[in-house]
Amino acid sequence: MRISILGLEDERFIRPLQLIANLFFEESQIVMAVDGTADLQIKFVLRVGEAVSVSAELCDREGAVYFSNYQKELPPDDSDKERFKQVKNAVSHVYLTVLQDFSGITQKWGILTGVRPTKLLHKKIQAGIPMEVAHQQLKADYLITDEKIQLMQQIVDRQLSVVPDLYSLRQEVSIYIGIPFCPTKCAYCTFPAYAINGRQGSVDSFLGGLHYEMRKIGEWLKERGIKITTVYYGGGTPTSITAEEMDLLYEEMYTSFPEVAGIREITVEAGRPDTITPEKLAVLKKWNIDRISINPQSYIQETLKAIGRHHTVEETIDKFHLARSAGMNNINMDLIIGLPGEGVTEFAHTLAETEKLMPESLTVHTLSFKRASEMTKNKDRYRVADRTEVEKMMELAQDWTAAHGYVPYYLYRQKNILGNLENVGYSLPTQESIYNIIIMEELQTIIGLGCGASSKFIDPVSGKITHFANPKDPKSYNDNFEAYTDEKIKILEELFSENGSPA
Numbered sequence: 001m002r003i004s005i006l007g008l009e010d011e012r013f014i015r016p017l018q019l020i021a022n023l024f025f026e027e028s029q030i031v032m033a034v035d036g037t038a039d040l041q042i043k044f045v046l047r048v049g050e051a052v053s054v055s056a057e058l059c060d061r062e063g064a065v066y067f068s069n070y071q072k073e074l075p076p077d078d079s080d081k082e083r084f085k086q087v088k089n090a091v092s093h094v095y096l097t098v099l100q101d102f103s104g105i106t107q108k109w110g111i112l113t114g115v116r117p118t119k120l121l122h123k124k125i126q127a128g129i130p131m132e133v134a135h136q137q138l139k140a141d142y143l144i145t146d147e148k149i150q151l152m153q154q155i156v157d158r159q160l161s162v163v164p165d166l167y168s169l170r171q172e173v174s175i176y177i178g179i180p181f182c183p184t185k186c187a188y189c190t191f192p193a194y195a196i197n198g199r200q201g202s203v204d205s206f207l208g209g210l211h212y213e214m215r216k217i218g219e220w221l222k223e224r225g226i227k228i229t230t231v232y233y234g235g236g237t238p239t240s241i242t243a244e245e246m247d248l249l250y251e252e253m254y255t256s257f258p259e260v261a262g263i264r265e266i267t268v269e270a271g272r273p274d275t276i277t278p279e280k281l282a283v284l285k286k287w288n289i290d291r292i293s294i295n296p297q298s299y300i301q302e303t304l305k306a307i308g309r310h311h312t313v314e315e316t317i318d319k320f321h322l323a324r325s326a327g328m329n330n331i332n333m334d335l336i337i338g339l340p341g342e343g344v345t346e347f348a349h350t351l352a353e354t355e356k357l358m359p360e361s362l363t364v365h366t367l368s369f370k371r372a373s374e375m376t377k378n379k380d381r382y383r384v385a386d387r388t389e390v391e392k393m394m395e396l397a398q399d400w401t402a403a404h405g406y407v408p409y410y411l412y413r414q415k416n417i418l419g420n421l422e423n424v425g426y427s428l429p430t431q432e433s434i435y436n437i438i439i440m441e442e443l444q445t446i447i448g449l450g451c452g453a454s455s456k457f458i459d460p461v462s463g464k465i466t467h468f469a470n471p472k473d474p475k476s477y478n479d480n481f482e483a484y485t486d487e488k489i490k491i492l493e494e495l496f497s498e499n500g501s502p503a
């Protein structure tokens, strides 16, 4: 779909308009000029003064015309950046409306294309805006549907009941530890995940660097008297290293990190069932790991094969029982809606299998075509369900979780996600992951250690976010881990000393 945009000069509009077009059409291209080959032409009239007033008129090739207009006051003391954001939202508002009228598709998340919609509601709560007014604003400003506003409210309520001090956690930090190895690489994956076989040398060097980072950051936190709220081991698959290596790593955590006994939650992703052994479970138990993830993704064997997960359905079930009998009493399982070849029947089967296990939490992802994944590069080879079927599967997940006592407690969206839907974390009450809440709502600094680990530094006073990423490949990491550690300590120094944290 080629869309000619007229009446908007500022190039900063191109990206948001393109992102919204992507919600409607598989392939779309925005052209900011008159274009005789365009399928649609959209003419804007934009006026910005004390208020922003904008109209859009869409004409298709058959001569049908759709029209929308919108006006909103602009707060006089807003910064230029904030002002442009308001103007961009107003333009998106009329643009989305004419595209919805033209296509007959309602975008349940309105003009939002970002990853964390619930952050908007948290901000309104923190600003003291009453709930009903906040809901009206979300509907009027962003065109979010009532259904999604209800979901946001339910999630925010749940988060605040699980972490009542969520808005005052900025003086503490959480830690993410990235282990970049997996038994094999899955087709939809863009995480730093290197097939582990034949790489022992690289694993040894990587773990050497990781131990160093843990020691240095731990030392800094101890000196500063800064507490850790949660620790999360992700990757890759953190259980793809040996039981001995895991044992040494957790010992390092206990030795180097401050007050480990007081950390609210330690999670280890044991995502791939083919990595779980009785020895590794004993190590997890020995070091009081609270929560693990064992991820089936699907209970259909052909699907697992098609996406490159070299384990069987039985293995997932067996390893779940093994983990249970080893005393792991908070297990998360990830499922994916819309995997190649799957529709409502296959997903219903996956839910029926889930019912036999009843993990404490269940994360339901919607398949997304991430740019760098094998699946996206060879999109033609993977047949996936259409928008309507994906929505039906999502509804099935909502109904099934509600009927089985799970409540939604976090959500995030991704670009190119099937049906423009979302990923939702469900949990049996009191079993929610605190780390997942913290990372989604961006209310606390998360220090990333290891390969591909992103750090997100949140200024304890202003809330401003600074990103820092360790390299994704073990070689670059091994060559420079000392420098990355120093960089992070420098950023932490600036943030926490400026704000007079307990030094």
Ligand code: SF4
Binding pocket: 181, 182, 184, 185, 186, 188, 189, 190, 191, 192, 193, 235, 236, 237, 271, 272
């Ligand atoms: S197990 Fe997870 S991290 Fe590893 S390749 Fe598969 S999706 Fe990627």
